[in-house]
Amino acid sequence: MSSSSRTAWFLFDNGSVRADSTLSLRRVAVTLAERTGLPVQAVSLLHSSKVPAESLDGEPARLLEPALMEHFATFPDGEAVLLPLFFGPSAALTEYVPSRLASVRARFPRARLRMAPWLVNPEDGDCRLAGMLANQVRATAKLRGWNRPNVVLVDHGSPQAAVAAVRNHLGEQVRRELGAEVVALSVASMERREGDAYAFNEPLLATALRTPPFNQGDVIVALQFLSPGRHAGPGGDIAEICAAAEAENAGLHTQMTQPIAGESGLIDLLAERLSQAVQVSS
The missing domain is CATH 3.40.50.1400 (Rossmann fold)
Known part of the structure; x- marks a missing residue:
């Protein structure tokens, strides 16, 4: 996988009002970036923006939709690859995220969005x-x-x-x-x-x-x-x-x-999901 400034890579979770959740997400993103050589950014769907920045090493939490809007405002025909940190097909992924991506596409019709699979597929036998x-x-x-x-x-x-x-x-x-x-x-x-x-x-x-x-x-x-x-x-x-x-x-x-x-094997699995995302566009 290769990267350019026109492509943004987002690892996202549901979000939490607890700082330790956002800090954990950031650690996973940093480790995944080191593993893949890609500038993976940590964002959340909801909630995390309520956490005071001073509880997050002075860096406010970011939410997915505003981060996408910011990226495509700079690169209207750019690309974003979205990697869900979710076990399975929660309503956040099957309902909320599609509705928010529809808003992004409505504002930036030339934007390209790729969604990686969630972590567990009971049909594939991965243990x-x-x-x-x-x-x-x-x-x-x-x-x-x-x-x-x-x-x-x-x-x-x-x-x-x-x-x-x-x-x-x-x-x-x-x-x-x-x-x-x-x-x-x-x-x-x-x-x-x-x-x-x-x-x-x-x-x-x-x-x-x-x-x-x-x-x-x-x-x-x-x-x-x-x-x-x-x-x-x-x-x-x-x-x-x-x-x-x-x-x-x-x-x-x-x-x-x-x-x-904190499991090292999780990083390998996330890297694999990123590879799957870039093979098939949404």
């Missing part, structure tokens, strides 16, 4: 992300000195059944990867919308941690999250769910893994 999640479980078990813990793999939860299918797919892969290293593994969602139409998110993490065998002994809560933030970060929603379950049951001991943004 790399599951391997990263399994590595985090192993590292956490070693840190705590636990032998054959139970594991709950938790994602955010989504109104999109296809996103839950990605979680379930990863859960099966991680279960096979860990094998006899763990007693049992379940998947769970941090939260879900009300109603039977969204029951595919079940079980919730709060329910799983009150259900045998995950309500006793050593339980690793494996975070299917890419970066820390108000959900997966220290003192975040998942930590509070774990603490509440432990408070109800003195025999339960939980430990969260780290998000996987």
